[in-house]
């Protein structure tokens with residue numbers, strides 16, 4: 001039998017419109033030869049016309065207010081964070097959500113940043129903990145908290161903005177990952193769009209909405225950080241492939257991007273609905289699902305005494321690709337007594353869901 005994947009780290013290639021992407025690349029190759037032939041130092045923040053396209057898209061889809069001059073395109077969220085953290089005051093103290101995106105946590109630690117993790121309440125990162133630990137830089141994922149799926153309500157967003165305004169060296173890094181896929185409600189506008197203190201750095205990526213291998217991500221800097229960006233090493237290196245940038249611009253300007261997102265939402269919300277139905281049918285009261293109102297994964301807790309390790313070993317036997325919450329634990333996340341897993345459905349075709357849930361049941365209950 002072949003593998004079935006509950007991975008939250010891969011998109012279903014059959015959903016990606018390779019032909020229209022290829023078409024856009026062909027057009028870019030034929031019409032944009034000058035940009036392709038220029039030294040990359042001419043576009044340290046990415047090609048201007050591409051940044052105009054991204055700025056327009058962000059304003060329409062996320063309520064982000066920015067000029068193209070504030071956008072920096074890069075080859076992935078990690079490299080952008082690496083560039084960004086050199087713009088903050090020496091001795092800054094960072095805080096990330098617990099559980100959270102461990103790749104960034106590891107990166108900041110390797111940069112010898114003073115970093116701590118802060119637990120969540122039902123509205124997202126806990127204000128009381130922020131006050132207690134007193135960091136000056138917050139890295140948060142308010143759209144669909146990674147990995148718990150909490151959607152941060154406006155009230156908490158306003159609280160955080162007020163927090164950021166109370167000290168000169170405070171900033172909020174809003175990683176808007178996974179914001180494209182809202183099923184029940186409309187997308188809540190970004191914190192950046194509500195920011196009147198110029199304290200929010202907005203991070204975005206096309207890894208989820210297009211393909212992770214394209215390595216096209218971007219950040220929107222507040223205007224007062226642009227000067228220090230221009231004096232930083234970030235200004236000396238363009239890390240995103242020019243052809244990929246030009247193809248992306250064509251893909252967005254031609255309307256293909258919005259068409260693709262609409263189609264992905266239909267496909268993924270149908271898969272999510274079917275998966276939840278199958279899980280309820282098979283597991284009944286032995287499963288609790290959290291954070292399923294958006295994104296391409298949700299979390300679930302199984303009512304079993306079995307350990308995460310045992311379940312993962314059994315899943316391996318069943319040829320079931322499965323990840324537990326452990327990969328998102330940064331420092332002290334208290335593992336609840338019941339095992340918690342991340343169930344992704346972006347790489348799980350409708351017709352494989354029933355078999356996938358059966359294998360999951362055998363992995364959990366033996």
Ligand SMILES: Cc1ncc(COP(=O)(O)O)c(/C=N/[C@@H](CCC(=O)O)COc2ccccc2)c1O
Nearest residue numbers: 008009010011076077078101146177205207212217
């Ligand atoms: C919070 C957050 N922000 C940004 C990113 C994306 O970073 P970028 O690709 O460098 O722009 C991820 C990727 N997180 C990745 C793994 C999370 C984990 O380690 O468990 C998952 O990435 C993908 C998921 C589905 C389809 C394609 C990619 C992020 O979890």
